[in-house]
Amino acid sequence: WGFAATLHAALRRGGEEVHAAPMAGFDPARFPRARRFIVMAATYGNGAAPAGARGFLDGLAAMKRPPAAPVAVLGFGDRSFPAFCAYGEAVAAAAADLGWSGLLPFATVDRQSPQDFARWGQALGRAIGLELALAHKPAVPETGALTLIARRDFGAEVQAPGAILRFAPPKTPFWQRLRRRGFARFEAGDLIGILPEGSDVPRFYSLASSSRDGFVEIVVRKYPGGLCSGRLVALEPGQTVRAFLRRNPAFHAGRGRTPLLLIGAGTGVGPLAGMIRANRRGRPVQLFYGLRDRASDFFYGEELDAWRAEGRLSRLVTATSRGARPHYVQDALRAEGAAVVALIREGARVMVCGGREMAAGVAEALAEILAPAGLSPMTLKAEGRYVEDVY
Template sequence: MLRKFHSLPGLLAGLFLMVLSVTGAVLALAPALERASAVIPASGEVSIAELADRIVAHYPGTEQIVREPSGKVIVYYSRDGQAGADLVNPVTGEGTAPYEPSAFFSWIKDLHRAFMLDDAGRALAGVLAVLMVLLCLSGILLIARRTGGWKNILRPLSGSGGKRIHAELARFAVLGLLLSALTGSYMSAQRFDLLAEAPDTGPRFPADVSGGQPSPVGTLKALGNFDLGELRELVFPYPGDPQDVYSLSTSGGSGFVDQATGELLQFQPRSDGSILQHWIIRLHTGEGLWWLGLILGAAAMTVPVLSVTGATIWWQRRRSSGQLPDNADPAQADTVILVGSEGNTTWGFARELHSSLNKAGFRVHCSEMNALAERYPHASMLFVLTSTYGDGDAPASARRFMARIGDFRAEKNLRYAVLGFGDRQFPSYCQFALEVDAVLARKGMNRLLAIELIDRCSAAQFSEWGNRVGEVIGTPLFLNYCALQPATVKLELVERADYGIAVQAPTSIFRFKPAEQGGWLTASPRRFKALPPFEAGDLLGVIPPHGQPPRFYSLASSANDEIVEICVRKQAGGLCSGYLHDLKPGDCIDG
């Protein structure tokens, strides 16, 4: 259920989430770019009064001074009846460049916030933010379950291909994506009045103003008490109006300053709601937190990859769990196959067993372990094919099996065989299969065969197990499971160096290059473009013969070397290491 809860929102909203994430990643660059070009005086070096005094010296018609979260200072002024806006150096007060908001970033911001659709687009963006929260939470729960609990959340993940990429990227990016999604959801909820927005009434205009001769702005005591780093906005009084005042907005609050006495009037600290709202915006946009913006941008850039790999995983799972032809009714079946699977890999083996038994004349019913019936009145054989999830847990299609087994009534002639699937490199290798075998034995059932454990989906082990089953039931079974292999590149062995033969520890260094395709790729640099970029320490998956899953070896070279180099020690009985050690220069492998 959790997996469906995770995959369905991703499938429905994948394309829109990619647009939202890519535009968000682009916008995340803006705070860092603005900070890089801003002049930031040290704390306490420049007061607001000093800043205003320096700017007025260069811009006599100053109307407003704004300090952006990035640290940039903008002066809005009037000169010869024309309004203008310049970026200024806060240390000297001199203008550095005309201020013009970036048209590119404005367009990207509109696309990010509303998909160019005004309020309808904003509503869509808000819904997508909520969906991203659900995807993050369900995804991290799935990873925790896969690794055997929260304490193992950072341990190495098993698997390869799209599933491995999806899980590793998600684990890297989930905190950043969750922060962006939560803050985006909050902002959208406020936009549509689902959450109350902090009141922004501000202080009342002062009733008592001195009305005296205006003092130079640099001498105003109230402005001198605030550091430049606290400034948000300073609005100048209307020229020639002694009853007007300076309007001051800082990070701590807002108020007014008498232009004659320099007294601070009606200062109002910011409310807790206003501070929270301000921080929500900063955490979402990275404004004033350029380093956080870059982190959030990096997290956002994983979303297109997560969307594509997630859709691929869903499609492969759907294809592998398709309806079985000639699946007998459980009440009429003489043979029952129960399947425990997390990612539907085990279903491929179950289909092969189901097909072979059907061809042999048996009436076979196959279903997930969660669908265990109370009894199978005509069944004489029960096969349980199950993987183990995480740290010895039941896979998704077997989580209710242990609860249902208590009500199961086995016929006297019903014999069972358990086939477990796992990976020997993990400590809880086939643990759930062992528990299932034990609980069936405690029910008083007789074994058809002792439990068999399949390492890394070995088709050869599965075929051998099928031969033993055939011997017991008196009907030959030829189980030929062919796994879906990842896309490969044909590599030609160009050189090998052998060591350790004298001490019975044969170890070889193999050097490969992409094989010629149709005889036209003859120049080495052009041939090497057939490979994706790689670095030393990355893994090369080698497909052994007979449809086995890939074995992975650490690379000792990078793409710049124009060679694929691995070092492999021959293992006793090792299928892939033995295969590699039998290669001669000119032979090819799929990797």
């Protein structure tokens, strides 16, 4: 949206009439006078559409004829992910299949690069006969002060120091509380963004708590050379960080009695633990949890035992990658294949959180497990029953 605002302003300065809207619900019939369409498509996680673009591809597939005005598709993503700009590519391919005439070849912006965006803007300007200088400067979000009130350290014995960090929520203005904006309302699975010193690009951490808990909690592992993770892991109670909230509705547990199959590894257990904590009505929830060593980095180990006793967690399966019999969370899924298939046949929703290699291994294991039952991760994703929060 920040890049869209920069483009919108530049086109208006050039004398163009511009309308900006989410991709979701796109209907070209609403814009009969449009002379061109520009689609800016971010890729979320492992190739998925962001929440604001849900249904766009289905809408294209349902069209009997392409829009009359030509289209340019610009993809946004992170080249360190294997599925770099995969959703943008899917949009460009679907437009071509529909016969939608192209204004420009498909192009990409890597990791919010202003230089990539400026080069694309020059090409767009030549295509529409306008001198277009896109000097994008990321808007710094309004932040609040989070004060650390408690920390628990893990992972030193396996050379992977990490911590569960609990912060007091920032004071929120009355209007935010009234409208439930900012930190006035959040859920496990939402994100907090923290700007490391000397960087304009925020680092995001999944929340392991909800506003009902009365605190803001995250799980952080220190990465070599990590500006933000190093600072967070060194934080002492009483010290503060500046942060902002970003909602992540695609990765909320939701309400109801639909069973949940939660799968996570390492710090990825954070939002899953927050969902279990919030399960006060005894919804059926099973957790498959991968860690390195139970004695060293078993995040939420004590709480998970207590939550099982309270009926918030139905079943816990752990997999440890260090020790006499190392195995991973995908190995645990294979070993429990029959139970996993039965749970999914009952309508369970699968939620996966953790590193992208783990997520790829989980998807591969579930594909093997589900194939004899005529199911697959892809079909579950299409039904909204398989969601990932991958980093």
